[in-house]
Amino acid sequence: xxxxxxxxxxxxxxxxxxxxxxxxxxxxxxxxxxxxxxxxxxxxxxxxxxxxxxxxxxxxxxxxxxxxxxxxxxxxxxxxxxxxxxxxxxxxxxxxxxxxxxxxxxxxxxxxxxxxxxxxxxxxxxxxxxxxxxxxxxxxxxxxxxxxxxxxxxxxxxxxxxxxxxxxxxxxxxxxxxxxxxxxxxxxxxxxxxxxxxxxxxxxxxxxxxxxxxxxxxxxxxxxxxxxxxxxxxxxxxxxxxxxxxxxxxxxxxxxxxxxxxxxxxxxxxxxxxxxxxxxxxxxxxxxxxxxxxxxxxxxxxxxxxxxxxxxxxxxxxxxxxxxxxxxxxxxxxxxxxxxxxxxxxxxxxxxxxxxxxxxxxxxxxxxxxxxxxxxxxxxxxxxxxxxxxxxxxxxxxxxxxxxxxxxxxxxxxxxxxxxxxxxxxxxxxxxxxxxxxxxxxxxxxxxxxxxxxxxxxxxxxxxxxxxxxxx
Numbered sequence: 001x002x003x004x005x006x007x008x009x010x011x012x013x014x015x016x017x018x019x020x021x022x023x024x025x026x027x028x029x030x031x032x033x034x035x036x037x038x039x040x041x042x043x044x045x046x047x048x049x050x051x052x053x054x055x056x057x058x059x060x061x062x063x064x065x066x067x068x069x070x071x072x073x074x075x076x077x078x079x080x081x082x083x084x085x086x087x088x089x090x091x092x093x094x095x096x097x098x099x100x101x102x103x104x105x106x107x108x109x110x111x112x113x114x115x116x117x118x119x120x121x122x123x124x125x126x127x128x129x130x131x132x133x134x135x136x137x138x139x140x141x142x143x144x145x146x147x148x149x150x151x152x153x154x155x156x157x158x159x160x161x162x163x164x165x166x167x168x169x170x171x172x173x174x175x176x177x178x179x180x181x182x183x184x185x186x187x188x189x190x191x192x193x194x195x196x197x198x199x200x201x202x203x204x205x206x207x208x209x210x211x212x213x214x215x216x217x218x219x220x221x222x223x224x225x226x227x228x229x230x231x232x233x234x235x236x237x238x239x240x241x242x243x244x245x246x247x248x249x250x251x252x253x254x255x256x257x258x259x260x261x262x263x264x265x266x267x268x269x270x271x272x273x274x275x276x277x278x279x280x281x282x283x284x285x286x287x288x289x290x291x292x293x294x295x296x297x298x299x300x301x302x303x304x305x306x307x308x309x310x311x312x313x314x315x316x317x318x319x320x321x322x323x324x325x326x327x328x329x330x331x332x333x334x335x336x337x338x339x340x341x342x343x344x345x346x347x348x349x350x351x352x353x354x355x356x357x358x359x360x361x362x363x364x365x366x367x368x369x370x371x372x373x374x375x376x377x378x379x380x381x382x383x384x385x386x387x388x389x390x391x392x393x394x395x396x397x398x399x400x401x402x403x404x405x406x407x408x409x410x411x412x413x414x415x416x417x418x419x420x421x422x423x424x425x426x427x428x429x430x431x432x433x434x435x436x437x438x439x440x441x442x443x444x445x446x447x448x449x450x451x452x453x454x455x456x457x458x459x460x461x462x463x464x465x466x467x468x469x470x471x472x
Contacts, residue, residue, distance in 0.1 A: 039160035047122035081136040089129040097325035124164040135171040144172040161254035167265035168285035181259035191256030196448040198249025201242045208407040209239035225394030238411040268418035273359035275339040313337045332373040
């Protein structure tokens with residue numbers, strides 16, 4: 001079940017909100033917990049008991065860790081806690097990848113490949129794993145005390161707004177809200193606005209871009225004209241941003257309705273003036289996690305230049321692998337790691353001397369080139385796609401779906417809105433403002449109701465509803 005499905009929008013969410021708001025305050029966390037387990041069970045019934053079991057074991061291991069005064073015991077318990085959850089991630093997400101590559105190697109030596117049944121991937125396993133790790137590490141580092149109640153810990157791990165695709169909510173940022181939080185009517189309305197805006201981004205922009213991208217990039221790449229190849233990768237560039245940021249908006253909005261304050265996950269990334277800035281704006285919670293739990297422990301910026309570049313490369317290779325068990329994701333991570341190193345060598349200085357419009361366009365171009373690798377799993381096909389892009393053959397040959405032109409214009413406007421002063425004011429009004437006047441609430445209510453009607457109409461009338469990050 002995804003947020004942009006008719007099942008969620010017309011049945012699950014209205015029933016949940018109704019029950020949540022009529023029960024006593026002491027019951028609210030239990031309603032979220034039960035609803036979250038049902039939500040996950042609907043999408044992955046074969047895995048729900050496994051994840052619940054791992055979650056319960058982690059809770060008691062970390063509780064023992066917190067109560068222990070012996071450093072060696074604490075470190076041992078931390079090791080077991082992290083190992084259990086990383087082990088689940090490695091087995092379910094990477095075992096097929098490992099066996100496939102091992103079989104290629106074995107076959108090249110003339111031996112018989114290993115017989116192997118593909119392992120199914122539990123939805124949201126990557127986000128689940130990262131949150132269990134932040135819980136164990138935050139308690140180990142004494143950043144925050146562990147939760148007293150098992151039910152509250154399971155709620156933190158499996159809360160349906162953010163479990164499937166983030167944002168990654170670190171334990172210390174939300175622990176106190178789980179135990180006690182203030183729910184204001186203004187926050188609930190603002191959360192509702194945010195949810196509807198995210199839904200609109202997902203179904204009215206991302207889905208249209210996805211349809212166009214799939215029509216072009218899932219066909220025979222060598223038969224594409226250059227113009228269609230550019231349209232295809234542009235469509236995918238917009239699809240992945242509006243799909244993922246739209247889902248994050250919906251998660252943040254749902255959280256706010258319940259009194260939670262989830263961290264922002266996107267901040268107009270396509271207006272970045274360097275790849276370094278791009279990673280401060282794209283999937284912010286992943287970047288923060290990798291920085292605090294991997295990059296800084298490796299030494300961060302407090303090491304020599306060669307070690308610094310090694311740290312950057314390693315972090316982004318692992319970040320690429322986190323996105324998917326395939327070599328194209330690793331190469332995509334390496335691509336971004338390379339440009340982060342180049343930024344530190346000379347590229348930041350060069351870009352800073354250019355007018356903003358040029359540094360933004362150069363960074364956007366580099367980002368698009370990276371998305372080619374991300375989108376096309378087979379590297380031979382990716383190289384062929386690059387060749388088609390830059391052959392500039394048949395540039396007048398365009399075959400577009402009817403809605404593409406209008407939606408593409410809207411996607412460009414919304415993607416680059418933050419690059420101009422009035423655009424930044426508009427973004428602050430819709431995404432950062434926490435108090436509205438009555439007239440502003442009325443205007444927002446009217447406009448978001450229209451947007452909700454359009455979005456639901458689109459969902460109900462179309463069977464095409466992909467979600468890129470569902471597999472991660």
